[in-house]
Amino acid sequence: MAATSSEKSLQARAAVTTRWAKVTDREAETAPARKGFLAKLEREVDPEGVLPPEVRHQRAVELRKAHLLRAALKSAQVRRQRREAVQS
16 A cells, blocks of 8 residues: 555655754754755856855845745745644
């Protein structure tokens, strides 16, 4: 019998929780991903590499903030929709 999407979600959450339970330094564990994401954003804001490094970095930081704000907005919208669906 195939697992439902709800069961798959619970399995994934259990796996992630188990993984993080074994990590001593979360910041060090996620540093490569954060560094890679910021490098991607730096390439996005300055594809030709003509800006000074400080300016390129600051623009990438601002782009990361915009990305996180859009994610927060989408999350809030989904939570509201779910709450309204339960109340209906």
